[in-house]
Amino acid sequence: MTAQILDGRAASVALLERVRQEVSAFVEEHDRVPVLATVLVGDDPASHTYVRMKANRSAKVGMRSRRIELDAGITTEKLVEQIRDLSEDPEVDGILLQHPVPDHIDERAAFEAIDPAKDVDGVTRISFATTAFGEGGFESATPGGIMALLNAYDIPLAGKHAVVVGRSAILGRPVGMLLLTRDATVTYCHSRTVDLAERVAEADVIVAAAGRPGLVRGAWIKPGAVVVDAGYADDSGDVEYEAAAERASYITPVPGGVGPMTIATLLAQTVRAARQREAAQRPGTAAERE
Numbered sequence: 001m002t003a004q005i006l007d008g009r010a011a012s013v014a015l016l017e018r019v020r021q022e023v024s025a026f027v028e029e030h031d032r033v034p035v036l037a038t039v040l041v042g043d044d045p046a047s048h049t050y051v052r053m054k055a056n057r058s059a060k061v062g063m064r065s066r067r068i069e070l071d072a073g074i075t076t077e078k079l080v081e082q083i084r085d086l087s088e089d090p091e092v093d094g095i096l097l098q099h100p101v102p103d104h105i106d107e108r109a110a111f112e113a114i115d116p117a118k119d120v121d122g123v124t125r126i127s128f129a130t131t132a133f134g135e136g137g138f139e140s141a142t143p144g145g146i147m148a149l150l151n152a153y154d155i156p157l158a159g160k161h162a163v164v165v166g167r168s169a170i171l172g173r174p175v176g177m178l179l180l181t182r183d184a185t186v187t188y189c190h191s192r193t194v195d196l197a198e199r200v201a202e203a204d205v206i207v208a209a210a211g212r213p214g215l216v217r218g219a220w221i222k223p224g225a226v227v228v229d230a231g232y233a234d235d236s237g238d239v240e241y242e243a244a245a246e247r248a249s250y251i252t253p254v255p256g257g258v259g260p261m262t263i264a265t266l267l268a269q270t271v272r273a274a275r276q277r278e279a280a281q282r283p284g285t286a287a288e289r290e
Contacts, residue, residue, distance in 0.1 A: 218243020
C-alpha cells in the first residue's frame with residue numbers, strides 16, 4: 001500500500017478562492033476591506049517568514065494586513081496593552097499574535113488580551129470552549145485547517161478511533177475536541193505516554209502534533225490509517241514519513257500538508273469575523289437590543 005497524499009496546497013487554493021469571493025462580496029456590501037492585524041515580537045526568522053506569507057495570502061484574497069513589529073525585549077504588560085488597543089480598534093477585524101513569543105513573555109496573558117470577537121487564530125480560552133462545545137467560536141487555525149483538509153478528501157470520522165499525539169493548548173487539545181464533535185473516539189497521547197507505539201497502532205486516524213521530529217515511527221501505523229502530521233522542524237514532521245506512507249491510506253506531506261490550510265483557515269475566519277462585527281453593529285440586531 002502506498003498512501004494517497006493529503007495535498008494541503010491544492011486544498012488551500014480552493015478554500016482561498018472561496019475566501020476571495022467572500023471578501024469581494026463583503027467589500028461590495030460594506031464599502032470597506034477586512035483587516036487582519038499581525039503582531040510579531042522579536043526577529044525570529046521563521047516567524048518573520050510566516051507573517052510575510054500570511055500578508056501575501058491576505059493581499060491575494062483582497063484583504064488588508066496590518067503588521068505590528070515589536071522589540072524582543074518588550075514586557076508582557078506592554079504587549080498586552082498593544083493587543084488590547086487592537087482589540088478596541090474599530091478598523092481591525094482579526095488579530096494574530098505570531099507565536100512563539102520570547103521566553104520572558106507570558107504568552108497566555110497576551111493571548112487572553114485578544115477580544116474573542118477578533119480571535120481569528122482561535123487561541124483564547126473562550127474560543128477553545130465555544131469550539132469544544134460546538135457553539136460556533138473561532139477554531140484554532142491549525143486544528144481548523146486539519147479538519148478542512150480531512151473534509152476536502154471526504155475522510156470519514158464518525159465512529160473512527162483518532163489518536164492525537166500532542167497536548168498543546170492551540171493544537172493538540174483543540175484538534176481532539178474538533179474530532180470529538182465529528183463523532184470520532186479520541187485518545188490523547190504525548191511524548192511521555194507509556195506504550196505510545198501500541199496506542200498509535202490502534203488508530204484509524206493519527207494526528208501527530210508533539211513538535212518532536214520522527215517521534216511517530218512508520219512501523220507503528222495500522223495499515224489503512226489516515227496520518228496527519230502537524231509537526232514541522234527543518235522540513236520534517238513528527239512522523240517517519242517514508243515508512244508511514246507505505247502503510248497509511250492517506251498522509252500529509254511536510255511541508256505542503258497542514259501549513260497551507262492553517263493560513264487559509266485564518267483568513268476564512270477573518271472575513272467571518274468582519275461579517276459578524278458588521279451584523280452586531282446594525283440597528284435592531286439582538287446585540288443592540290441587549
